[in-house]
Amino acid sequence: MLAAALACAPLHGAGGDASAGEAIYARCAACHALAYDRSGPRHCGLIGRRAGSVPGFAYSEAMRRSGIVWDAPALDRFLADPMRTLPGTSMAYAGIADAGERADLIAFLAIATASAACRGSAGR
Amino acid sequence: MSFLTIGGAPGAPSTRRSFVVRSGALLSGAAVALLAGRDALAARAASPAEGDVRVLNAALAAEFEAVAAYGLGVASGLLQPPVRALAQTFQGHHREHADLLAKTVARLGGAPAAAKAEYAFPTESLATQADVLRFAAKLEQGAVSAYLGAVPLFADRDLAKAAASILGDEAMHWAVLRQALGEVPVPSAFVA
Numbered sequence: 069m070l071a072a073a074l075a076c077a078p079l080h081g082a083g084g085d086a087s088a089g090e091a092i093y094a095r096c097a098a099c100h101a102l103a104y105d106r107s108g109p110r111h112c113g114l115i116g117r118r119a120g121s122v123p124g125f126a127y128s129e130a131m132r133r134s135g136i137v138w139d140a141p142a143l144d145r146f147l148a149d150p151m152r153t154l155p156g157t158s159m160a161y162a163g164i165a166d167a168g169e170r171a172d173l174i175a176f177l178a179i180a181t182a183s184a185a186c187r188g189s190a191g192r
Numbered sequence: 193m194s195f196l197t198i199g200g201a202p203g204a205p206s207t208r209r210s211f212v213v214r215s216g217a218l219l220s221g222a223a224v225a226l227l228a229g230r231d232a233l234a235a236r237a238a239s240p241a242e243g244d245v246r247v248l249n250a251a252l253a254a255e256f257e258a259v260a261a262y263g264l265g266v267a268s269g270l271l272q273p274p275v276r277a278l279a280q281t282f283q284g285h286h287r288e289h290a291d292l293l294a295k296t297v298a299r300l301g302g303a304p305a306a307a308k309a310e311y312a313f314p315t316e317s318l319a320t321q322a323d324v325l326r327f328a329a330k331l332e333q334g335a336v337s338a339y340l341g342a343v344p345l346f347a348d349r350d351l352a353k354a355a356a357s358i359l360g361d362e363a364m365h366w367a368v369l370r371q372a373l374g375e376v377p378v379p380s381a382f383v384a
């Protein structure tokens with residue numbers, strides 16, 4: 069279902085290539101999944117969500133108090149250098165330095181986190 | 193101190209030192225010192241940036257989850273005996289990583305992350321041995337990326353070196369799992 073959504077997506081919409089972004093998302097798979105919480109919170113429903121707001125997930129104080137709402141610019145800034153952008157975050161990752169890769173990943177997230185695979189899981 | 197000299201003779205009693213060698217991880221001098229109780233040497237690394245502890249704890253949380261994930265695979269009844277043995281071996285590696293990371297966090301004055309009481313896994317999508325292998329391969333690929341993203345963050349270069357040695361182990365897991373799935377085991381010259 070998700071693959072079909074990606075296949076139908078405008079590949080270069082919003083500045084990024086969602087298909088390429090799907091491959092980049094594999095880097096997130098140590099800690100994140102779309103539909104369920106792992107050592108990182110689930111991504112379903114991410115776009116437009118207030119940071120630190122998935123019920124039941126143990127966020128860092130920094131993330132809870134960040135005031136961030138996850139839209140494309142916020143994701144771009146955070147993914148470039150998470151620990152510098154948000155000191156105190158638990159996301160111990162150097163970031164994605166390449167702006168094009170970030171755009172691809174964000175394009176993927178925009179589609180995948182609102183896909184049928186996410187239906188019913190975003191607010192669980 | 194040479195890594196070749198701390199393990200003792202084959203068949204020697206199991207000690208923390210031989211544990212380090214058996215793990216196959218060429219740990220940094222600081223990490224080995226932490227495990228071996230050489231407090232004087234470890235003390236040099238005992239006032240790290242708070243960030244180092246945070247990075248170690250993020251890795252520790254992922255290692256705990258990996259132990260649980262392999263446990264799920266081993267208990268699934270879906271794995272043929274040789275694959276099951278492989279999964280148990282890899283689970284043991286992750287357990288060793290977790291043990292090292294937890295001890296290092298504690299020695300650095302931090303509170304080690306704890307394993308969750310339960311983990312959410314996509315069990316509904318695990319119906320065959322290949323499903324389990326694919327699931328494990330995905331986790332290992334993610335772990336490689338996570339360690340790659342963690343190594344440059346350490347203020348203490350010895351900790352970065354220890355994390356890199358774990359990265360190498362995770363990359364080998366990923367390659368072996370890909371091979372077991374009939375995929376090209378090493379798909380590219382670089383990992384990302």
